[in-house]
Amino acid sequence: MRYIPHTPDDQKSMLETIGVKSVEELFSTIPENLRLKKLLDLPAPLAECELKDRLESLSQANTSLSAVSSFVGGGIYNHYVPAAVDHLISRSEFYTAYTPYQPEVSQGTLQTIFEFQTMISRLLAMEVSNASLYDGSTALAETVLMTQRIFRNKRSKVILAGSLHPEYVSTTETYLQTPEETLIKVPSRKDGKVNLALLEEALSEDVAGVVVQSPNFYGIIEELKTLRELTRKTGTLLAVMFTEPIAFGLIKPPGAFDADIAAGEGQALGLPPSYGGPLLGLMTTRKEHVRSLPGRLVGKTLDRHEQDCFVITLATREQHIRRAKATSNICTNQGLCATSSCIYMSLLGSTGLKQLARLNHQAAVTLKNALLEVDGVSLAHPTSPWFNEFVVDFKKPAQEIFDTLTQHGIVPGLPLSRFDSKRPNSMLVTATELTRMKDIEKLKAALLDIL
Numbered sequence: 001m002r003y004i005p006h007t008p009d010d011q012k013s014m015l016e017t018i019g020v021k022s023v024e025e026l027f028s029t030i031p032e033n034l035r036l037k038k039l040l041d042l043p044a045p046l047a048e049c050e051l052k053d054r055l056e057s058l059s060q061a062n063t064s065l066s067a068v069s070s071f072v073g074g075g076i077y078n079h080y081v082p083a084a085v086d087h088l089i090s091r092s093e094f095y096t097a098y099t100p101y102q103p104e105v106s107q108g109t110l111q112t113i114f115e116f117q118t119m120i121s122r123l124l125a126m127e128v129s130n131a132s133l134y135d136g137s138t139a140l141a142e143t144v145l146m147t148q149r150i151f152r153n154k155r156s157k158v159i160l161a162g163s164l165h166p167e168y169v170s171t172t173e174t175y176l177q178t179p180e181e182t183l184i185k186v187p188s189r190k191d192g193k194v195n196l197a198l199l200e201e202a203l204s205e206d207v208a209g210v211v212v213q214s215p216n217f218y219g220i221i222e223e224l225k226t227l228r229e230l231t232r233k234t235g236t237l238l239a240v241m242f243t244e245p246i247a248f249g250l251i252k253p254p255g256a257f258d259a260d261i262a263a264g265e266g267q268a269l270g271l272p273p274s275y276g277g278p279l280l281g282l283m284t285t286r287k288e289h290v291r292s293l294p295g296r297l298v299g300k301t302l303d304r305h306e307q308d309c310f311v312i313t314l315a316t317r318e319q320h321i322r323r324a325k326a327t328s329n330i331c332t333n334q335g336l337c338a339t340s341s342c343i344y345m346s347l348l349g350s351t352g353l354k355q356l357a358r359l360n361h362q363a364a365v366t367l368k369n370a371l372l373e374v375d376g377v378s379l380a381h382p383t384s385p386w387f388n389e390f391v392v393d394f395k396k397p398a399q400e401i402f403d404t405l406t407q408h409g410i411v412p413g414l415p416l417s418r419f420d421s422k423r424p425n426s427m428l429v430t431a432t433e434l435t436r437m438k439d440i441e442k443l444k445a446a447l448l449d450i451l
Contacts, residue, residue, distance in 0.1 A: 065273060069439035070411040071367070073389040073430025074217070075136060075165055075243040076276060077268045079356075080434055085270050085343050094339050100298075103311045109335060110310035113298040116342040123248055123345070123353075124262040125255025126284035130295035132334040133281030136243055136265030137171035140164070140211065142283060142294050142328055143239045143263045144172055144182070147209030149292045149327065150237060150260075155208035159236075161194035162187040163216035165243060166419040192218040192381035192391065200230050209237035209260070215247050218428065219389035220381060224257040237261065244268055245282070247387040249357025254284075261285045270344025271337055280337040290314065294328035356433060360388040363431035370444045371429070376451035380426055389430035391416065395451060398427040405446055412443060 006014070011023065020026060027035065046054060065078050072078075088094065093108045100106030100113075113131045120129040133139045144158045160169060160183050173179040184207070186199045194212055203210070210231050214222035224240065231238045240254035242264035254262035266280035267273070285293050291314070299313035316327040348356060364387070371377045371392055380391035394401055398415040405412045413429035420426075431440075 062275065068406075068409045068411055069442050071413045071429045071431065071435070071439075071443065072411050073219075073244070073432075074414040074428050075167070075265060076273050076279075077244060077246070077388075077430065077432055078273055078434055079246065079268055079270075079432050081270055081272055081340075081344065082347055084347060085340050088343050089336060089339050100312060103309065107310060110298050110312070112335075112339050112342055113296070114300055114310050115346075116338045117298060119342060119345045120266075120282055121284055123245060123253065124282075124284050125253040126259070126262050127255075127287040128290050128293065128297070129282070129284040130293050130297060132266065132338050133263075133283055133295065133328075134330055134334070135267075135277070135279035135281045136165070136241070136263075137168040138330060139263040139265070139281040139283050140168040140241055141172040141175040142281075143211060143241070143261050144209070145175065146261060146285070146289070146292050146294065146327070147211075147237045147239060150289055151208045155206055155236075156182060157184055157204075157207045158182060159184045159186055159199060159202050159207055159210045161199070161210075161212040161216070161222070163192065163194050163218060163220065163222070164211065164213045164241060165217045168213075168241070188218075190381075191384045192216070192220040193222055193384060194227075196223065196226060196230065199227075203230060203234045203236060205234055207234060207236050209239050211239045211241060213241040213243070213264075214254075215242065215244060215251075215387045215389075217243075218381060218384075218391050219386040219430070220384045221251055221386065224252075224254070224259070228257050228259070239263065244387060244389075246353070246357050246360055249353035249355075250361060251387065260289065266337075266341055269341040271340055278334070278337055280334050280341060291316065292327060294330075357387075359433040360431065363433060363435045364388040364390065366437070367429065367431040367435065367440050367443075370440050371447070374444060374447045374451060377447060388432060389428055391426050391428050394425045394427065397424050399424070401447075401450065402427070404450055405443075408446060410443055410446055412447075 015021065015023070070078060094112055100109045103110060117129040117131060121127065133142055147158055148156065162185060173183070176182050184202050186202055187195055189195045199210065210227065212222050212224070212227055214224055216222055228238055237260040239261035240259045245264065245266060246268050261284070263281070263283040266282045271278070271280060283293065283295070290297070294316060296312055297314040298310055300308055300310055303309040368379070368390060372379065376395035378393050380393045397417070399417055402412055402415050413427040416423040416426040416428060
């Protein structure tokens with residue numbers, strides 16, 4: 001396809017049609033100090049062979065997880081992806097038309113989405129799943145908007161637990177026109193869980209939803225049963241976020257606590273870390289809220305020959321209906337990522353998921369025990385239950401330890417000072433089924449040396 005840019009006359013006509021004097025006026029909502037007032041500082045063009053060499057040189061600056069001992073989690077996890085996943089997603093049955101508007105030629109894509117939705121609904125014990133969002137952070141933003149939409153915007157406020165992933169919260173704030181008026185942030189207690197007493201005080205008839213993450217950003221499992229009881233008092237929706245879906249192989253899923261919405265990140269289900277992406281947003285709800293759910297829904301029916309066939313049953317994004325009635329404009333089905341996760345879950349099955357979850361928890365317990373043998377290391381939340389990541393406190397700044405160990409092929413975790421200046425010595429550490437005993441011993445020896 002050729003790229004044909006708009007001519008000056010084209011631009012003038014378009015601007016006149018929408019009643020704007022200049023292209024710059026389109027960006028008037030962006031603060032003046034944030035706007036770029038010059039051309040991008042790009043290098044001179046290169047020949048194809050030179051460009052290839054340059055990109056390969058840049059890629060070598062990255063470190064592969066297979067080359068280091070890594071204990072980083074915090075939303076993106078290093079799980080083993082079976083070779084069958086990459087092999088199967090390349091089959092033509094799974095990559096028919098990306099946008100399946102014509103079901104008669106898109107049965108491969110439609111069936112994949114249907115199976116994906118079914119598996120995600122079962123995983124989270126929810127009634128309906130959409131065909132995925134971009135990632136976990138946009139899933140939180142869409143969850144906030146959905147809670148307001150369910151109440152037809154008659155309830156404007158949404159409570160966010162302080163134990164939510166801070167980057168998810170930041171993304172959500174960029175979605176909202178007045179985040180300071182919409183979002184009520186309830187801090188965490190010393191045990192890493194959301195402060196239930198303060199949350200109860202914040203509840204009112206004007207609150208559309210309460211959003212909590214479990215396991216939360218600190219890896220801790222929240223008290224969802226109590227949260228559900230509190231929200232019922234004011235008729236407030238309960239939305240449960242997550243970053244590590246493998247956890248639901250061991251712990252009860254959001255649907256078991258009667259959650260109204262369950263959403264989060266699906267990268268752990270068959271997608272490699274890949275330098276932070278591509279990711280896979282998951283979002284589920286109850287059937288009664290289905291028309292407020294963003295994205296596509298695919299259903300199964302019978303054709304005139306009484307054979308199974310698949311069709312788009314509900315599509316509430318702006319490509320299908322008037323913009324004013326659309327629930328979202330980013331509800332892509334993340335086709336390739338959803339297909340990868342669908343195959344991954346099929347290979348695991350429910351029994352395999354439970355076994356994998358146990359392996360993750362066992363690896364994390366082994367890691368915890370090894371770290372606590374080092375003088376100067378302690379658990380930040382010793383009484384709270386967690387799945388495969390937890391917070392440790394050092395007697396030295398965590399960022400300093402991080403910088404030292406990364407020079408020796410060890411990525412020890414995620415320093416929390418990046419998100420909270422009041423926690424300079426805290427680090428979030430993670431273990432998965434790929435965490436080897438020799439990696440744990442290497443980290444322990446390095447900490448014994450520098451602490």
